[in-house]
Amino acid sequence: MLRIEPIPAFADNYIWLLGAATGGDGRVAVVDPGDAEPVVERLRAQNLSLSAILLTHHHYDHQGGVADLLACWPDALVAAPEDRRIGRATLRVGEGDQVAPPGLDVVFRVLAVPGHTATHIAYLADGALFCGDTLFAGGCGRVFDGSFEQLAASLRRIAALPPDTRCYCAHEYTLANLGFAQWAEPQNPELIARIAAARELRARGEPTVPSALSLELATNPFLRTAVPAVIAAAEGFAGAPLNDETAVFTALRRWKDERYD
Ligand code: ZN
Ligand code: FE
Numbered sequence: 001m002l003r004i005e006p007i008p009a010f011a012d013n014y015i016w017l018l019g020a021a022t023g024g025d026g027r028v029a030v031v032d033p034g035d036a037e038p039v040v041e042r043l044r045a046q047n048l049s050l051s052a053i054l055l056t057h058h059h060y061d062h063q064g065g066v067a068d069l070l071a072c073w074p075d076a077l078v079a080a081p082e083d084r085r086i087g088r089a090t091l092r093v094g095e096g097d098q099v100a101p102p103g104l105d106v107v108f109r110v111l112a113v114p115g116h117t118a119t120h121i122a123y124l125a126d127g128a129l130f131c132g133d134t135l136f137a138g139g140c141g142r143v144f145d146g147s148f149e150q151l152a153a154s155l156r157r158i159a160a161l162p163p164d165t166r167c168y169c170a171h172e173y174t175l176a177n178l179g180f181a182q183w184a185e186p187q188n189p190e191l192i193a194r195i196a197a198a199r200e201l202r203a204r205g206e207p208t209v210p211s212a213l214s215l216e217l218a219t220n221p222f223l224r225t226a227v228p229a230v231i232a233a234a235e236g237f238a239g240a241p242l243n244d245e246t247a248v249f250t251a252l253r254r255w256k257d258e259r260y261d
Contacts, residue, residue: 002106002126004168006207007042009035012172013061014209016130017042020105027051027103031123031130032170034061036068052077052101054108056132057120058085059144062170077101081112083119099123113158115151116141122158128166128210131158136169137211138194139177140222142257152225152249159223163214174198174208177220180260184221184233184252191219225249 001021006014007030015038016031029052033039043050050073055063063080066088070076079099080089093099095112108123113134120141122131133141134151135158143151158167178195185191194215198208217223224230225248234251235242237259242248 002104002128004128004210006209007038008172009033009038009065010061014168014170014172014207015039015065016168016170018101018104018106019048020103025103027101029054029101029104030069031168032056032062032132033065033069034059034063036065036072039065039069040072049073050076051103052079052099054099054101054123054130055080055086055089056122056130056134056170057081057117058083059117059133062132063088079110079123081119081121083117093121095121111157113154115143115146115148115154117144118146118150120146120154124161124165127162127164128168129158129161129213130168132170134158134169135167135216135220135222136171136177137167137174137209137216138181138198138220139173139256140220140253143253148250148253149246151253152246155222155249156245158213159217161213163212163217165213166210167213167216168210172207172209174211175202180256181219181221183255183260185224185227185229187229188219190215194219221252222249225252 003019005017019028031054079091080086093110097110099108108125111122116133225245234248237255238251
């Protein structure tokens with residue numbers, strides 16, 4: 001079993017700190033260390049040593065801390081997708097590969113989830129999914145160098161995982177995402193309840209991440225592209241009928257990009 005803690009970074013990133021739940025020897029891993037400083041501080045304070053870095057994609061706010069972390073822990077494994085924009089990887093991984101961070105007693109399965117970027121991957125173990133900027137709590141990442149079709153397909157893949165999967169995304173964007181979700185589906189009672197719960201968490205300074213996949217399926221419009229109310233809202237933005245889920249997804253993503261963000 002994993003012990004998972006957030007290390008807040010920048011304005012709204014989460015670097016996920018992974019350790020053995022019990023009986024660990026002090027070795028830990030981190031996911032997407034955009035900044036080294038808060039990681040070094042936390043590990044030094046708790047007398048931990050870094051055995052692995054898992055990267056989901058090349059963006060600076062996810063890999064920017066790697067060089068400085070390797071300066072402190074030169075033997076740490078660095079797992080990353082095949083992408084020349086990530087220079088310091090020691091283990092290139094893709095769909096179906098496995099990663100076993102030393103000292104953690106857990107094996108991650110790698111899922112290719114392109115769309116936000118063309119080479120974005122996610123890591124899954126113990127019912128915990130580290131999905132970077134692909135699925136967010138209440139939303140999803142923007143399309144940068146991937147495609148809308150890729151991101152729609154990646155989200156459908158994630159949606160098919162067991163509903164009790166806990167989704168550890170890399171940003172605290174939840175309240176803003178849920179605001180857009182209400183544009184798409186103002187009458188969804190589970191969405192209304194989720195917004196109230198998320199506001200309470202944020203008022204106490206607590207993260208809204210992770211979220212259960214079941215909650216995302218019930219409230220995240222980007223996973224609800226087959227729901228009539230969401231289709232109708234997306235068609236309202238597009239001004240035309242949308243014939244399949246990818247078209248609905250694309251309209252939702254453009255609507256948020258162009259009018260909400
Ligand atoms: Zn990103
Ligand atoms: Fe990011």
